[in-house]
Amino acid sequence: MTALAVRDLHVRVGDKVVLQGVDLELSSGVIHALMGPNGSGKSTLALALAGHPAYEVVRGQALLDGQDLLSLPPHERARAGLFVAFQHPPEVEGVKLREFLRLACAARGQGFCEFQKAFPQALERLHLTEFRERELHVGFSGGEKKRAELLQLYLLRPRVALLDEPDSGVDVDALRLIAEVIREMAEAGTAVLIITHYPRLLEHVPPSKVFVLLDGRIAGWGGPELAERISREGFEGVRR
């Protein structure tokens, strides 16, 4: 079932049109990958879909379960079931992880009791139990930030998850953990898009479908073998 359909998406950042007609469909319960070299517009796609004010959609459409996303403010996109794991999540001083997630879960319609139960389990799953009362991302290492993003994914159970470089700065053990959690989320029905320029994570979570983004357009797509080909030949092979 199609969870997210992006059609002919054009996005401008400043005076540059970074995305020039992106078409993409993500299916529920399926792991997808979006690959592309640095600067190809991968993060732009995630941030534009999330509604970042600096990313202006000049043309195109994005439907989440048939609902028009682009006319909604960012928080309503999240409430509709979109989740973006940030490549560089910001530190928010004085705001405890627990407090923030309680609000985020409430915004997704989860009750307080449900949260009280799910939160400790999620912390344990991501090996973050000692971070319970920590301030959001403050003093977290790169890898800890990635795990904290996955913790949110795990708790919020979105319809669609766009994971922007969830593996950068992560050690091997954490990489395995992240891969396991991503698989679990897909098994539970989330449509997952892993955004990466480096195929390492994909060895642990083989995607069913791979999109290649070059110069602001989807230059090709295919099955898991495409990721392997990129691994061998680089993006230039796809461009040809």
Add this chain to the structure above:
Amino acid sequence: MNRVAARLSKAFVEQLSWEKDEPAWMREHRLRCLEIFERLPLPRFGPDLSALDLGDLTYYARPVAPVERLEDLPEDIRRTFQALGLPEAEQRALGGLRAQVDSEEVYRSLLRELRAKGVIFMSMEEAVREYPWVQEYFMKVIPPEDNKFAALHGAVWSGGTFIWVPEGVEVEIPLQAYYRMQTEGVGQFEHTLIIAERGSSLHYIEGCSAPRYSRMSLHSGMVEIVAKEGARVRFTTIQNWSKNVYNLNNKRAWAYAEARVDWVSGSLGSRVTMLYPTTVLLGPGARTENLSFTFAQEGMWLDTGARAIHRAPETSSRLVSRSVVQGRATSVFRGTIQVAPEARRAKGHMECSTLLLSPEARTETIPIIRAENEEVELGHEATVGRVSQEQLFYLMSRGLDEAQALSLIVNGFVSPILQEIPWEYALELRRLLEMSFAEAVA
């Protein structure tokens, strides 16, 4: 005397003293203060006070008669107190409660066990009538010559809290007073005097509010604290005056050897506030902490600060301020740490941060650190920042609406202070922040 709309005059001050059945020393004190008031100029720094017409104030008002039980108060006051959660707090979390409307106390309670331990908790005028030794303390910590509003206060003060904690008695649950300005154009001048004898301890909380009128009103209270050897006093004020109130206060403490005095101030309301709680560290080993949170909104000028005056060896001070400024508003923080030659090995630290929520918001931090000996450890940090768009967007991308996201960021920013205030007030504070952001976003 129910209400005196008379102009400020010698005759008025004499009548006030006569009605309060005061001893001669107090009447003379009032008259001396009035003379000093007339002589002194308005403060030469800080906010514009030109719209405050001291000739157009009601200097005394008593709209509500005192009652034995909170539920016997008139309907509107009762509802206000209920909304503030005072009756529950009294039952659950307080050792004593005083409520004052305009110039006079309307209600007071004190736990029997605290009475049995000899704790005195009463209105200031009762103390003046009952205990002649109050004269040794009254306006000795802050003399009327200090500034024009101290002198005005000394001439026309009415109401306020007197607390005496006997030697070694630890008052474990807070005592609270609530000040309400009810009458349009009124001046409220309560005087609070706290004497904590050797080795005693006390946490005192003040809350303040007023309905909004178009006419200006004036709140000019005075707080004097005497913390004797080894005593601990924490004084928490949360003011949410309406935007027609000029809130010009004087607060100062003396801390003797090994004593500790902490000020916690939350300034959320008023049109203009001038508030600089001061601790004079008089004895070796005395300590003070001064935590201040201000939230300046459209049209407000909150001029606050903290002062620590080190006059003895091994004294320490820590001044922390968090200011949030929204709309066209001004927030100024004046922090002073002053170390006398004899205050060897004194330590002082000052930390002020401001968060600006709008392009029109104005802020200024004025730190003054003066040491007159070399063996000191003094530090200072100050930051001014704006809400980062990245933080805001990040929180919104998790389903929080803009007001929720903003209030979470602001709550996080002020959390070092929020952690130090009683939880009912912290909750109320959060609610206020959220409400004001919801309005601002809409």
